[in-house]
Amino acid sequence: MTEHSRARRAVLAGALATSLASLPIVGRAQAGTLRVTAIPDESPTELARKAAPLMRYLEERLAMPVRFTPVTDYAAAVEALVNGQVDLAWFGGFTFVQAHHRSGGKVIPLVQRAEDESFRSVFITADAGIRSLADLKGRTLAFGSPSSTSGHLMPRSFLLAAGIDPDRDLRRVAFSGAHDATVAAVASGKVSAGALNASVWEKLLSEGKVDPQKVRVFHTTPPYYDYNWSVHADMPAARREALARAFTELSPSSPAGREILELQRASRFIPTRAENYKGIEAAARSAGLLK
Structure with a gap:
């Protein structure tokens, strides 16, 4: 290798080292x-x-x-x-x-x-007139997120299996966005009933964040993978x-x-x-x- 080649390689190596050193630290760390x-x-x-x-x-x-x-x-x-x-x-x-x-x-x-x-969803209400899925006809219902398994898809599926089309038979369907928000909507009277993850419901009960004398489960779904x-x-x-x-x-x-x-x-x-x-x-x- 000639002296000129060695010098040129040294310059290129130095430039590469400088370039790498100038990269944001977070960017380099994220690779690992x-x-x-x-x-x-x-x-x-x-x-x-x-x-x-x-x-x-x-x-x-x-x-x-x-x-x-x-x-x-x-x-x-x-x-x-x-x-x-x-x-x-x-x-x-x-x-x-x-x-x-x-x-x-x-x-x-x-x-x-x-x-x-063996996961389940629950349907909850604060309305004394709602005792079964059939009682939801003509009422308002809150699901969670449209993409929620336990807060929308499976509750909707079980409603359809029970002969209730939420979009046809209910007065209004709302999407709260999250399970705890569904409970809040039911407790405040914004909707007649709500469907959510049974695990979140049990957690909110254990933490005293919902009054079981006011809001209760009236239907629990069959189990499914979640x-x-x-x-x-x-x-x-x-x-x-x-x-x-x-x-x-x-x-x-x-x-x-x-x-x-x-x-x-x-x-x-x-x-x-x-x-x-x-x-x-x-x-x-x-x-x-x-x-």
Whole structure:
């Protein structure tokens, strides 16, 4: 190599080093950051409270930075994982089906809570005249988000199975956006009844955030598969396996594990697979909510 070539290479190497050094620190760090989001099925403050200890735990288990980024609605969570803007997403059964469909099967479910193998929705009311689903005819009803499994799709499916078309037989259908907002709408009298996630209902009762003397459950649905943590198939297999182990090895025997499981309203996490959500896909197609 000539003296001129060596000098030219040194200049190029120096320029490259300067260019790399000028990159924003956060941009470089994100290459090794696990990016996480969740459907906004509860208030932003509650989602952040639930996420914080889980993110710390995943950082320790994976030995890498983990960043939780909230999204504004269910559709944004789907698009974020489909388009590679996040690596891990907490989906309801229907949002998983949407993401799996949108990605051509590239979004795959990783783990679910044991409780998600047999999930239920509840219909609630503060109206003494409502005792059954049939009594909803001519009344007003609040669902959660249009893309919510337990707050819209499955309650709608069970209403249709009972011979009640919400769009034809009810006076008005509203969408509150989140399960806790549905409870608030019923409690305030804005709607005659509401449909929501049974787990959120039980949590709000246990925390004293709803008066059971005023608002009550009048119908509980049959069970179905629901929530899961999903990843994109482009995630390396070794990382998927490490993530799955981190979740399935969470145990209430340790203080940290107990805190995370309680916040996630889970007894434990178990592996899951796409086939578990075929019933939800069928319900979505039947209701005209998945093309």
